Amino acid sequence: MKKKIGLLLAFSLIMTPATVQSAEEPLRLKATSSWQIDYADDRCRLARRFGADETTVNIFLDRYGPDESFRLTVAGKPVKTGILKAEAAITFGPSESLQKVNFNNGTSGEMPALHFANRIRIGLPSEEELAAEAKHNGSYLEFEYTPISDARQKAVRYLQIGKPLHQSVILETGSMKAPLDALNACIDDLMGHWGIDxxxxxxxxxxxxxxxxxxxxxxxxxxxxxxxxxxxxxxxxxxxxxxxxxxxxxxxxxxxxxxxxxxxxxxxxxxxxxxxxxxxxxxxxxxxxxxxxxxxxxxx
Structure with a gap:
């Protein structure tokens, strides 16, 4: 995973306070489509639909190169929020830790959407890796994390989006091993089209x-x-x-x-x-x- 993913020209960033999440029970949505893989000219996209009608939620995992990270977009009325930009809480459960990821509020087609600004993986690095990364911070070269194991990918059962939503949403993804394997195969094909060996x-x-x-x-x-x-x-x-x-x-x-x-x-x-x-x-x-x-x- 690439640690340094931005050439940041930030003059300033004004954050909107996040809404306090209520104690309401999460909205749990089953998958209503199979995983779809989209081979585009310069990226690979993994997509799936959950729920139906007013509870429909689509997720998109976009990958632009041969690393484990992806850019996540979650779209649908259940993820609608009035907060323009802030930090969201997401978890690939039940075994992975909660991640705090910056998002921008927008749309996907006609659906309200959360566009996550940072590329993420399904899980956080270990404490040892975080310590090694801290020592690496003096260098501008990228820090590479240990790949997430097949066992961890297989263990995923859902993606939960909490804060800033009033009612958190649980998307029953099932194991992420096969979908991520398909995404890797797409990237290999993409690199071939780039003229890369x-x-x-x-x-x-x-x-x-x-x-x-x-x-x-x-x-x-x-x-x-x-x-x-x-x-x-x-x-x-x-x-x-x-x-x-x-x-x-x-x-x-x-x-x-x-x-x-x-x-x-x-x-x-x-x-x-x-x-x-x-x-x-x-x-x-x-x-x-x-x-x-x-x-x-x-x-x-």
């Missing part, structure tokens, strides 16, 4: 690594001036194709929440400033590779 990338001696901190790639002056005036934020998922000399050869916007001006600003800045130590295969030879990250443009 998937098998060599499973045994890299070194991934493509930034030579300087990614936080230096995009400056506040890169924010599109016309949208700075209008106060529009943005979240942009991007991928760089990296040559054997460590120089980016192309910038791909995998997902964006705002118009093309943001995409152009990100790619122009990153292509100009980003440089890498190239990826090395198992024999230590440089090979073409890629690098992924997320840009958050935020203003008051």
């Amino acid at each position: 998937v098998e060599k990338h499973k045994n890299l001696k070194r991934p493509a690594s930034p030579t300087k901190s990614p936080s230096k790639w995009i400056m506040s002056s890169d924010y599109p001036s016309n949208m700075l005036v209008s106060g529009q934020p943005a979240i942009i998922e991007f991928r760089l194709s990296i040559g054997t000399d460590g120089v980016p050869t192309h910038c791909h916007v995998q997902a964006t929440t705002r118009p093309k001006a943001f995409d152009d600003a990100v790619c122009k800045s990153v292509m100009r400033r980003a440089r890498f130590d190239p990826a090395l295969d198992s024999e230590g030879k440089p090979i073409p590779s890629f690098y992924r990250n997320t840009v958050h443009f935020q203003i008051p």
Whole structure:
């Protein structure tokens, strides 16, 4: 899992206080569709529907590269809230710990939706990993967590969304092992379309690594001036194709929440400033590779 997922240009962020959750019994919803896997040009999506009619809830797990994390969206009337942005409580139960994840309130189609701003996994890292991560914080290189075991994936039975909802919602997902395996297979296929040697990338001696901190790639002056005036934020998922000399050869916007001006600003800045130590295969030879990250443009 990538620890550093954002090039944060946050001038300030005003949080709205979360509503206190009531003691009302959770709304428990059974699955009313099978898992669906969507092979898109630059991401893989796992989707499923729960409940029916007024209690219908759809969930989407979007993955943009070969790691365990995904971006979660939960949509439907049961998750409607008046809070624009805050921290939500989610749990892949019954064995995994509660996670606190920032969300933005929005829509998915015509449904109200919670768009979770951070990429997450089905479970939190261990205390040992958190301690190792804390020691790693002085480095701008990504910290890799130990993969979540098959047993933990199989043990999942539901996804619960609590705070900020007045009535928490429990979605009976069943085991997550097979769905996540399907998502992994989709990502392998996606990387092949990117021109990446998937098998060599499973045994890299070194991934493509930034030579300087990614936080230096995009400056506040890169924010599109016309949208700075209008106060529009943005979240942009991007991928760089990296040559054997460590120089980016192309910038791909995998997902964006705002118009093309943001995409152009990100790619122009990153292509100009980003440089890498190239990826090395198992024999230590440089090979073409890629690098992924997320840009958050935020203003008051």
